[in-house]
Amino acid sequence: MDISDRVAVLAPTLSFMSHSDSNEIRVRIRQLRRERGLTLLAFEKLSGGRIRAVVLGAYERGDRSMSLKKVIEIADIFGVELAHLLAPSSGRGDSPVLADRHIYDLRALQALEPGPEKEILSKYIRRIAHRRGDWAGEIISLRRDDIDALSRVIDSEEVNFHKWVGASGILLTKR
Secondary structure, eight states: OOOOHHHHHHHHHHHHHOOOHHHHHHHHHHHHHHHOOOOOOHHHHHHTSSSSHHHHHHHHHEEEEEOOOHHHHHHHHHHHOHHHHHHOOSSSOOOOOOOOOEEHHHHHHHHOOOOOOHHHHHHHHHHHHHHHHHOSOOOEEHHHHHHHHHHHOOOOOOOOHHHHHHHOOBOOOOO
């Protein structure tokens, strides 16, 4: 799937992004670049010149807005999942369990072994996707209320919902 196709698939799912979400994305991009020991110029070279150093610097400072297409392209250049840049933080630390939203990888959900947790989560997500009119997505974000409801339905003595989604590989988290 090329970048244009990915933008078309993800755009409805990402419509919840606020100005503060955009700022978090900028911070994550700068953090990734620095963690990898890249200067702005080194990133430009890594991108094959597709994203110039001055442009990336402007993105990181918030002087220039980024399209979803550019965010996808930057994630690809870094070799990270898009969710690494998009996963919202809760303001209460970096724990994905406490986040106000969860982002789930629907391909990973489909690949799970059959079980009651998978069945409940799959049905719930299908209903949300139907309500949103979002059938083609590879990821879906769930709001805090949805997460709480699922936790109440799935939590038992044997299974803790938050631990299960984290361990199952369907919860996309920051690295």
